[in-house]
Structures are given as structure tokens and as C-alpha cells.
Amino acid sequence: MQIFKEKALLTAYLKTIWDKNCAIGFIPTMGALHQGHLSLIKKSILNNDYNVVSIFVNPTQFNNSQDLEKYPRTLERDIEKIKTVCPGCIVFAPSVDDIYEGKTNSISFNYDGIENEMEGKHRPGHFDGVGTIVKKLFEIVQPTNAYFGEKDFQQLQIVKKLVSKNNLKVNIVGCPIFREENGLAMSSRNERLSKTDREEASIIYKTLVTAKEKFGTKSAKEVTKWIENSFKKNKNITLEYFEIAEETTLKTCNRKSKNKKYRAFIAVFIDNIRLIDNISLN
Amino acid sequence: MQIFKEKALLTAYLKTIWDKNCAIGFIPTMGALHQGHLSLIKKSILNNDYNVVSIFVNPTQFNNSQDLEKYPRTLERDIEKIKTVCPGCIVFAPSVDDIYEGKTNSISFNYDGIENEMEGKHRPGHFDGVGTIVKKLFEIVQPTNAYFGEKDFQQLQIVKKLVSKNNLKVNIVGCPIFREENGLAMSSRNERLSKTDREEASIIYKTLVTAKEKFGTKSAKEVTKWIENSFKKNKNITLEYFEIAEETTLKTCNRKSKNKKYRAFIAVFIDNIRLIDNISLN
Numbered sequence: 255m256q257i258f259k260e261k262a263l264l265t266a267y268l269k270t271i272w273d274k275n276c277a278i279g280f281i282p283t284m285g286a287l288h289q290g291h292l293s294l295i296k297k298s299i300l301n302n303d304y305n306v307v308s309i310f311v312n313p314t315q316f317n318n319s320q321d322l323e324k325y326p327r328t329l330e331r332d333i334e335k336i337k338t339v340c341p342g343c344i345v346f347a348p349s350v351d352d353i354y355e356g357k358t359n360s361i362s363f364n365y366d367g368i369e370n371e372m373e374g375k376h377r378p379g380h381f382d383g384v385g386t387i388v389k390k391l392f393e394i395v396q397p398t399n400a401y402f403g404e405k406d407f408q409q410l411q412i413v414k415k416l417v418s419k420n421n422l423k424v425n426i427v428g429c430p431i432f433r434e435e436n437g438l439a440m441s442s443r444n445e446r447l448s449k450t451d452r453e454e455a456s457i458i459y460k461t462l463v464t465a466k467e468k469f470g471t472k473s474a475k476e477v478t479k480w481i482e483n484s485f486k487k488n489k490n491i492t493l494e495y496f497e498i499a500e501e502t503t504l505k506t507c508n509r510k511s512k513n514k515k516y517r518a519f520i521a522v523f524i525d526n527i528r529l530i531d532n533i534s535l536n
Numbered sequence: 537m538q539i540f541k542e543k544a545l546l547t548a549y550l551k552t553i554w555d556k557n558c559a560i561g562f563i564p565t566m567g568a569l570h571q572g573h574l575s576l577i578k579k580s581i582l583n584n585d586y587n588v589v590s591i592f593v594n595p596t597q598f599n600n601s602q603d604l605e606k607y608p609r610t611l612e613r614d615i616e617k618i619k620t621v622c623p624g625c626i627v628f629a630p631s632v633d634d635i636y637e638g639k640t641n642s643i644s645f646n647y648d649g650i651e652n653e654m655e656g657k658h659r660p661g662h663f664d665g666v667g668t669i670v671k672k673l674f675e676i677v678q679p680t681n682a683y684f685g686e687k688d689f690q691q692l693q694i695v696k697k698l699v700s701k702n703n704l705k706v707n708i709v710g711c712p713i714f715r716e717e718n719g720l721a722m723s724s725r726n727e728r729l730s731k732t733d734r735e736e737a738s739i740i741y742k743t744l745v746t747a748k749e750k751f752g753t754k755s756a757k758e759v760t761k762w763i764e765n766s767f768k769k770n771k772n773i774t775l776e777y778f779e780i781a782e783e784t785t786l787k788t789c790n791r792k793s794k795n796k797k798y799r800a801f802i803a804v805f806i807d808n809i810r811l812i813d814n815i816s817l818n
Contacts, residue, residue, distance in 0.1 A: 359702065359703055360702075361643075361645070361702050362645060362646040362701035362702050363643070363644060363645055363646055364644040364645055364646045364647065364651070364664075365646065367649075369646070382646075382701075419644035419664075420641065420642075420643050420644050421641055
């Protein structure tokens with residue numbers, strides 16, 4: 255396993271690989287790795303000659319400084335976890351200064367408006383930060399394939415848009431959500447939940463499954479209303495949003511139309527910890 | 537006068553100026569300078585300690601390869617013209633390779649939709665190219681103030697949006713259109729017009745002035761219809777578009793509303809040469 259903490263050293267090493275014309279798989283992460291991340295690495299191994307995992311808590315995508323501060327940082331443990339699934343992995347764990355060179359500005363790319371929906375609405379500047387770091391990392395790593403989890407489904411669509419609108423030469427692979435036994439979507443933020451919170455959080459996925467059952471006979475509006483009401487009774491979990499949207503535009507829809515794919519999206523707060531999840535409705 | 541043909545040499549020189557905390561005025565051009573450009577330089581001299589003029593025909597903003605090929609390139613003459621108004625000017629005339637380093641990709645920035653109107657609609661990818669080169673040049677020159685002509689009014693709004701959405705530290709100054717005696721807006725492309733074409737092209741400005749007179753008593757739709765009809769009778773000039781739009785969003789409007797500013801925009805072809813112009817309706 256090779257570990258690089260500076261982009262200059264990583265690219266010097268990668269140069270020998272680029273020249274060979276091999277496939278490079280890239281899994282960008284913010285660390286605090288869980289089974290979801292490891293499933294992305296496993297998928298990458300199957301289709302690439304070299305695999306690069308980056309571990310970098312990107313400051314420009316946090317709209318909330320407390321969230322940035324409290325985001326778990328567990329580099330040594332992360333490296334051990336990567337070793338278990340990919341001993342030959344190339345790990346890139348740079349500092350903020352190495353990446354941003356003193357200017358932690360984010361760039362506002364064109365995402366055809368999908369940046370204004372859901373997460374974009376509730377986390378101002380978030381997707382500018384995501385696009386900025388993803389483009390920077392793509393330029394450093396120059397991967398053939400890059401792997402993103404569907405838990406952050408809107409982020410996956412944002413990255414796809416970034417690639418298509420800017421003709422970046424990388425294939426984006428979306429990977430299914432990895433869930434804990436009680437259905438809770440794996441997330442680094444889960445580490446901050448108490449044991450009770452973690453049990454209660456299983457309601458998120460249960461809600462999505464119920465929404466999926468109801469959608470079709472009921473309209474998106476009716477399903478949404480029903481879910482908003484059900485959360486009003488919940489003392490420990492605050493619903494930030496629930497939306498049923500078309501998969502590519504992420505615009506709220508009302509009734510199903512043929513040939514289109516829909517998803518239900520949810521964001522909640524438990525004990526000041528923000529969790530998101532989504533489910534395909536097709 | 538200092539002339540630099542490589543960005544590394546320019547920035548080495550500018551470093552001594554940045555340290556002094558002086559105001560740097562920047563006039564990005566594609567060369568083939570005319571009185572309009574010189575008026576921007578004159579404006580810059582008044583408000584800055586140093587003045588940088590770039591001369592660079594940017595390939596990524598041309599959607600038409602013939603237009604790129606035929607774009608006039610007159611570096612020696614341009615330098616002589618700059619000398620007449622600003623003998624102490626810093627001129628930056630880099631090669632395409634020096635600027636793009638082998639990758640002539642353009643970046644699709646977020647302009648809140650104004651990139652989809654008028655010029656954006658008729659010149660696919662044009663504003664991606666404009667934003668890409670302007671951001672690159674701002675990063676190289678790091679100017680205090682940058683000057684853009686209102687002839688390319690939509691471009692001016694695009695640059696303002698680029699700056700505001702990406703928190704770039706530069707003040708954008710829009711400067712009025714410079715016209716030939718017959719009213720034709722100064723443009724480097726005018727050099728390609730025959731003498732007769734140049735005379736006929738005076739109809740463009742006359743049309744805008746008439747539009748201004750009519751708008752207010754007539755709706756935007758009526759004015760547009762009238763202008764479209766009048767060009768149908770013209771054998772030598774083909775109208776590409778005429779639009780009356782609100783100044784900040786550049787969305788077509790119908791009737792005037794208070795507290796908003798409007799402009800009429802026009803694009804025509806004369807002998808395969810594309811010319812644009814606009815006029816304030818307030």
C-alpha cells in the first residue's frame with residue numbers, strides 16, 4: 255500500500271501509471287470509512303488495474319462550521335480498513351493547504367439547475383464545494399472510473415453533470431446504498447449518534463419504504479403530506495424535507511409519468527445530527 | 537512598454553507590483569484593436585497605477601471554426617495603437633499553448649441561466665469559453681479593475697456573474713459602446729466588411745434607435761414583430777435575432793415594469809459576417 259500526503263508526490267508516482275495506459279479506479283472519500291465506502295473500493299478493484307482512495311475532509315462543502323469541526327477524522331483506522339479489502343491500494347490523504355494552496359474558494363459550476371433542489375436549497379454553497387473538490391481531485395488523479403455512493407444521490411447527479419458539461423474524461427459509477435441491519439443508510443455521521451438515536455433512526459428507511467408503497471396509488475403531494483404529518487408527532491426526529499422527484503432533473507413531481515424514473519428523498523435531524531437517505535420508486 | 541508572451545514571465549514581473557498594493561487595471565482583448573478598445577484603456581489609466589492589456593484570440597469561445605480562423609490578427613499594429621494612448625502599458629500576448637497547456641477545454645460555470653439567452657442560444661459553448669479564459673486571465677493578472685465594453689452586453693453580465701458567484705476579487709467596469717460615424721458599433725469583425733457592407737450595416741443602429749422610440753407605446757412583442765418584418769425585405773442583411781430583455785436576467789420581457797432596466801439586442805449577418813449591437817431602453 256502506498257500512502258501519499260502531498261499531491262506533488264502522488265502525481266509523480268501516478269505518472270508512471272498514466273504512461274502505461276492502465277485503468278485507474280478512484281474512490282474519493284472524506285474518511286471515517288464504513289462498509290458503504292468499502293463496497294465502492296471492492297467495485298473499483300473488479301474493473302481497474304490501480305485503485306486510488308482519497309481521504310480528505312473538504313472544508314468548502316460544509317455550510318455549517320460546527321458540522322465541519324465535528325466531522326470524524328480517523329485516518330489510521332481508515333487505512334487499516336482499506337488494507338482489509340485492497341492491500342495494493344494507493345491512498346491519498348492531503349492537507350487542506352496542499353489542495354487549496356491558501357485559497358479555500360469554491361467554484362460555482364453550471365449544473366443546469368439541479369444544484370438548486372433539495373440539498374442545494376438546504377445547504378447553500380454545498381454543491382459548489384463538492385464540484386470544486388471533485389474537479390480538483392480528478393485533475394490530480396486523472397482516473398478512468400470514479401465511484402460514488404447513491405446515498406448522496408443528488409451529489410452523484412451533480413458529479414455526472416460536472417463531467418458531461420465540462421467534457422471531463424472519467425466514467426462516473428453510482429453504487430447502491432449500504433445499510434445497517436435496521437435499514438439505516440451507512441454514513442460517517444452515524445458515528446456521532448447515540449445507541450438509542452441509531453435505533454430510532456431506523457424510521458428513516460421505514461418511511462421511505464412506506465412512501466414507495468403509497469406512491470402510485472397516491473400522488474406525490476399526498477404521500478409528502480402524510481409523511482410530514484407523521485414526523486410532526488415524532489419528538490426526537492425533525493424532518494427537514496421529504497420530496498419525490500424525477501431522477502435526472504431532481505425536480506419535484508406529482509404523478510408518475512411513463513419512461514421516467516423517480517426517487518423519494520429525505521433529510522432529518524436527530525440530536526442535531528443531519529442524516530439523509532433516498533429510495534428508488536421504480 | 538513591457539510586452540510579455542509567456543504567463544510565467546508576466547507573473548514574475550507582476551509580483552513586484554502586487555507586493556506594492558497598487559491598483560492594476562486590466563483590459564482583456566482579442567486584438568484587432570479599435571477606438572472602442574482604446575476607450576477602455578483610457579478609462580483604465582484614469583483609475584489605476586498599472587494597466588495590463590491582453591491580446592489573445594481565445595479558441596474556446598468560438599463555436600464556428602471559420603470565424604476563429606478568419607478573426608483578424610494584427611499584433612504589431614495593436615501594440616502601436618496601445619502606445620498612442622498608454623506608453624507605459626503592460627501588454628500580455630500569450631500563445632494558445634501557454635494559456636491552455638495542451639488542454640483547450642472550457643469550463644461550464646454557473647451563470648444563473650443568463651448563459652442560455654440570446655448569444656448563448658445562438659453560439660453554443662460560447663460563454664463557457666468566455667468564462668474559462670476570463671477566469672484564467674484574472675488568475676494570471678490578479679487585477680483590481682477589469683474593463684469590458686457594453687457592445688458585448690451579455691458577456692459583461694456573464695463576467696459579472698462569474699465574479700459574484702465565485703467571489704473573485706476584481707471590480708468589473710462596463711464601458712459604453714463606441715460607434716463609427718454612421719452609428720455602426722465598433723467591432724474587430726468590422727474589418728472584414730466591404731465598404732458597401734459597412735455603409736449598409738448602419739441600419740443596425742438605426743433599427744435599435746427606432747425600437748427605443750417605439751417601445752413604451754408599443755409592447756416588446758409588437759416592436760420585435762415590426763423589426764423582424766422590416767428585415768425580411770432586406771436582401772443583404774439577415775436578422776438572427778432581435779430581443780427586448782431585462783438587463784440583469786436577460787430574459788425577454790413584454791411590457792415595461794417600473795424599477796427595471798431594459799435593453800434591445802440584435803444580431804445580424806452581412807455577407808456571412810456576424811455583427812451584434814444593443815441599446816438601453818431607459
